[in-house]
Amino acid sequence: MAPQRERGRRTLGSTQPRRPAVALLAAAVFIVLACGLTYAASSAVASDAATESVEVPSASQSSSVTAATGNSSGLVWVILTDLSRTAMTEASLSEAITAFLTNTSWPHHHLTTLFRPAPIILDTGGHLLTALTQVATLVSDPLTFPSVLFLAETAAVSVSVVDVLRQNDTTSEILIVSAHSSNTRLCDPNTNRRTLCMVPRDAVNMLGLLEVVSNQLGWHSMALAFSNDEYGDGVSSAVMSQVQKASTTPTVVAQTFMHGAASTADDDAVVASLIKYRSRGVGCFLREAEMRRLRAAVERSSRAASSVFLIGSRESLNVLPDLRGDINTSAKPWGAVFVSAYTPPVELVSQGFFPTTRGTAVDEYGAFVLSHLLDGLLTLDAAKGVIDDMSALRATRFSGYTGSVGFDSIYFQRVETVFSLITASHTVRNPLVTWSLKNYSSDAVQVNWSPEVTSALVSKSPLRxxxxxxxxxxxxxxxxxxxxxxxxxxxxxxxxxxxxxxxxxxxxxxxxxxxxxxxxxxxxxxxxxxxxxxxxxxxxxxxxxxxxxxxxxxxxxxxxxxxxxxxxxxxxxxxxxxxxSLPTNTFADGAVTQICAHYGWERVIIITSNDQFGISRAQSMLKAMQRQNLYVEATYYLSDSNNDTVADCMAKIYDKLVSRIIVVIASFTEAQAESFFSLSDHLTYMRLYIFFMDSALCHAAAASATGAALRQKLPSSICIYPNVTTSxxxxxxxxxxxxxxxxxxxxxxxxxxxxxxxxxxxxxxxxxxxxxxxxxxxxxxxxxxxxxxxxxxxxxxxxxxxxxxxxxxxxxxxxxxxxxxDSTGNRLYAVYSINIQLWSGGPLFIGTWNSKALPALDITESSFVWLTNSTVVPLDTFRDTSFVLGSALSASPGAIVISVLGFILTIAVFYFCYRHYRMQKLIEQALETNQFPVTDEELRRLRGVGDDL
Structure with missing residues (x-):
């Protein structure tokens, strides 16, 4: 199974099981450190502190070249680094530092008087135990107790070392300058107030990568691979926030972690997870060895070998020589590196940093680390050697070996950052693309120096x-x-x-x-x-x-x-x-009304929610009832669907209303739905009513662990739900x-x-x-x-x-x-199934309602037992005549009075009309018998006969 990022844990080589051990180790080292400091404070003479496995060299021993100038009584400074990941050796690193300090043409003025002639260089070999032991030994000796500690180590080692140093009031005052890691746990000024990070934040790295690949490389989808350590964890935690912040971004379709020591099968599983959603672009925050393993696994995959393009980070800079190929060559690079500015090896050699080795002992990764070390020194120089004032250090601004160096006023970390997309043929001095962020208030500037070349070398990653x-x-x-x-x-x-x-x-x-x-x-x-x-x-x-x-x-x-x-x-x-994808309420409402008409039920009661949705639904149902000439006896609007509210509503219905047909269209949560059915255990008269329930309420009951039992509590309840053929x-x-x-x-x-x-x-x-x-x-x-x-x-x-x-x-x-x-987003047709809860047993399918059929309602089952324990269709009321009349009178006495008055008035009008008619006939008869002396013209006028034309 592929290593995957999981909520709360990681599979395949998770680092989390190691963290309790790391914490225990750090605690042990802290105890040793505290004892050492106590002993050092009480000693009159410095002792030669040592451990069984490692001996910390003195300042003079740590340098192969004696400084021509320097302050032998200056501050002790230490470089803690892992030289196993670079071609640099302790000797070549010391040579470069000494060359920098002794060359008066380089822009520094305070360093030679601030520090001792040469640093103490501690090579951890990448081992956390070695690093902690070396630091503990270092700080326990007053002669080697550092004022400034330069960390050129991994995030895991750097974070652990700083955590140990922060446990003691004395060691917590050591100034930490991180020249390699920018992990949040290390560089957060709130928790590490004496830490200065020279490498741009991991979040900025992620932001730049998202914008460059989406804007300049044509990547609409991207997968991400992380080292299964603090570095990978820190970068992965920034993904979500930077996706929101980026001006443009690809769709990140996969995120997975790669173990530091895994089998070929494990690596193949990583590739499978990366390409599962068909991304052809992969952002890799991996070490060099992990990057090479990932590339090998990609080559073994028939789907990925010829299509996947990898983009590495600073951790994998040493794969750069392998990324050969250009627009004019048949071979094309299989990947690139997206990295912040640094001075490449060839320039460091030409500037005289390696007078003896002439650059044979420096590579891209070593050049990156050395560039940030030198800028860390220049930061102290720009602050005039004031190492106790963090505000002064963070206010410095100059042009260094990693470009423009400055720190923001919010996170106190690098701004004016330049990242470059590089290959073996297109280095930091002639990159494919650059991404420059001057400050957080402005958008980054992106430059694609040769779009044709970039497009030819970097594969696109469409969103598939x-x-x-x-x-x-x-x-x-x-x-x-x-x-x-x-x-x-x-x-x-x-x-x-x-x-x-x-x-x-x-x-x-x-x-x-x-x-x-x-x-x-x-x-x-x-x-x-x-x-x-x-x-x-x-x-x-x-x-x-x-x-x-x-x-x-x-x-x-x-x-x-x-x-x-x-x-x-x-x-x-x-x-x-x-x-x-479901029909609107109009269709389901039509089904309910036609079922009522089919069974001869003419009166209904509606229960809905007292909100805009419930009111809208009730109005829709009311219109459907009117179209079928059905009478809505009352509509109840529930403030909520809690047990007490529903019970109160049912009590009012039972006390006053005639109809036994109740249409329930209120909204219910899962718990409220269960309570609605169970309410009949206390209000047994609910079993006298026939409830129409929509698909949501019926589904809530069916999905419950006791769904069948719940439905049985309301016999003859009717459900309308999506129709699916058995096949x-x-x-x-x-x-x-x-x-x-x-x-x-x-x-x-x-x-x-x-x-x-x-x-x-x-x-x-x-x-x-x-x-x-x-x-x-x-x-x-x-x-x-x-x-x-x-x-x-x-x-x-x-x-x-x-x-x-x-x-x-x-x-x-x-x-x-x-x-x-249709074009409005509504479904045009609907087919519903209809079932009814039997007196005993489960629900029975009784027919369908199809909006395209004529007639729409098709009842296929008629022989079943209703809630009356009879196969005869029940009436729409269980009340006797006296209740119906009494209910009508008590429900609206004013309406009855008006009706009586209207009846009397109607009789009076009819009587008046009849008397008028009789009077007219009598007058006509008298005229015809000449009892009144009128002319023929007057007689015609009385009879309504017009003149002849």
Whole structure:
């Protein structure tokens, strides 16, 4: 198994098991150090302190060349370094330092009077025990007690040494100048106030790499490999923050750690993890030996050998001679190095630093370390030798061997930094690309000195994987949906893992738990949002709203599979990137009303949430009821879905209302859903009602460990959920449970656990895929179809909202029937299954509702026992006539009075009209019998007859 970065631990050679041992060793060394200091303070004469395995040389012994000038009574200064990683020897390093100090043409004025003629050079050989022992021996002797300690060591050794020195008041005053490591634990001024770091921060190194590869090299995806030590750990901890900060960044699709001493199989596993998501560019924060091993493993991989390009860091500078090749040669370099400024070996030799060896004992790594050592000395010189004033030291500014040297006022670390991308043919003096950061308030300046050459030498790394940021609450119902969707995506990736054409893609899923309100999810989403190809979920109305500002800011296409509220469709300008693989509430509402009409139920009660989503949902349901001429007797808006609130609502319904048909569309958490069903144990009259429950509430009950028992508490309750044919469900579950996908399922569990679903993965039943996850499975197929069409059209996935148009032009039939998403992001058609909880036993499938069929409702099962313990369809009320009349009177006496008055008024109007009619007829009859003396014209006018034309 490949070494992978894990939350809370590391696999394959983790350094964490060693840390208790290191701490114990450091404690032991501290005790020895304290005893040594006590003894030294009480001694009148300095003793020749030594250990069994190492002897610290005196200042005169440590130099092979006697200084021509110097202050023999000056400050003791020590260089602690690992010479096993460089061609430099103790003699050549001493030669270079002496040449620098004795040459009066070099710009220093105070060093020769500040320090003793030559430093004490301690070669640790890269061993922590040796380093700690040497330091303990050094500080226990007053003659060798250093005022300044130059650390040219690894992060692990440097951090441990400084930790030991900081344990004692005397040794904590030693000025530490780090000429190699810039680990946060070493260079943080809050914890190490007497430390001066000459190497730019690891975070700045990462920032520069992200911007250069994305802006100048055409890398849209990148994998990262780290040493499994403090250096790698420090750099890896900066990745997330710098991805957010960078002006441009590739999608980081893999991060893995490489052990210092591992087998060939382990190294091959590292390469497999790096190229799993098809990145062709790898940033390597590895030592030289690890870099060479990684290159060898890449060459052994048929997929990676000819396509993967490695970019190393300062730790692997000595591989530079191997990176041969140029634009005019047939051979091309297999990698490059991204490193901060230093003086190359050839220039150091030409400047007279190695008069005896003439550079045969200096290499690129040694030159990097020496350059920073010299600038450390120049910093002390620029401060006029005042080593006790950190403010004066950090205020220095000059041009040195590593470029412009200056320290910022925030982190007190290097600014005006220049990083270069170099190969054997393009060194720091003629690099391919430079990245210069003057200060933190301005953007870095990037210069691609020859774009044609850079493009010819450095392979591009297109984004051939879709990063799917999968957000969801961690309840069992949502976990089941996410696992179902995740399986479809990972199964697709597994099917294409052996193919490597430019038209081949896979999915890089990242899980993040949102919590109930979305606050926790936002904290996880914001750092990765800019690199998400698509955001799936979050499946909850309020969480979806909470995510919207981030979604809109980074223009992330959002595909939900559980948010059905029409509210999001009605506000396209507020939710411009929102799409969904499930139908809107209008469809489910139509199914409920047609079922009511089918069974002759004319009165219903609605229970919803008292928020904008619940109110919107209630309005949608009310309109659907009106279209079927159904009467909504009352609508209850719950302030929350807690037990007491629901119980109070049910008590009011039972006391006053007539209907037994209750439509529950309020939102429930997993615990609240269980409480809702269990409430009938205390309120037994709930079993007199027929509850319509949406898919979310039914799924919450089904996903519970006691799901079957919960549902039985409400006989004749009706659930409406996604319709999946038996054959399709069986086929997908056959794959899901297949032994061929055992590794895939294990990887899914780890991915979910890393995203905050650890307890859910352990406690929830994810042994199979259920119909309730139907729309989540459809979402996975929508993504596969959309990305396929995008690749066919040569659309870059690295572009913001690249997939939105393809998602909103999807028409597939893979799992729950016709899944057609229109230009507004809504699904056009829906097919639902309907089941009813039997009086005894489990739920019974009774039919389907299909929006494309005519009629839409198809009830296939009619012979079953209802909650009345009869096969006869119950009425929509269980009340007697007296309750109905009494309820009507008590419910609205004013309406009854108005109705009576209206009736009386109506009778009066009819009576008046009748009397008027009778009077008119009598007048006409009298006129016809000549009882009134009128002319013929008047008679015609009375009868309403007009004049002849």
């Amino acid at each position: 994987t879709a990063k799917i940021c999968m957000a969801s609450p961690s309840s069992c119902a949502f976990t089941q949906m996410m696992v179902s969707m995740l399986f479809v995506l990972t199964a697709y990736s597994k099917d294409v893992e052996d193919r490597d054409g430019d038209d081949v893609f896979n999915f890089y899923p990242v899980a993040l738990s949102t919590g109930a309100s979305g606050v926790m999810g936002l904290a996880s989403l914001i750092p990765m949002a800019r690199t998400c190809t698509v955001l799936t979920g979050p499946g909850s109305d309020p969480v979806a709203m909470a995510f919207t500002p981030v979604v809109n800011e980074f223009r992330i296409p959002q595909l939900d599979y559980a948010v059905s509220n029409d509210y999001f469709s009605d506000s396209p300008h507020t939710y411009p990137y929102f799409s969904r 399709r469900l069986a086929a997908l579950n056959a794959l899901y449970t297949s032994s061929d996908y055992a590794t895939t399922r294990q990887e899914m569990r780890k991915l979910m656990s890393d995203g905050g679903f650890l307890s859910s993965v352990e406690s929830c039943d994810t042994s199979s895929i259920t119909p309730y996850a139907g729309f989540a499975v459809d979402a996975a197929y929508v993504l596969i179809d959309s990305v396929s069409r995008a690749f066919a059209a040569n659309t870059s996935l690295s572009e913001a909202s690249a997939l939105l148009a393809y998602i909103r032009n999807t028409s597939i039939d893979k799992f729950t029937g016709d899944c057609t998403i």
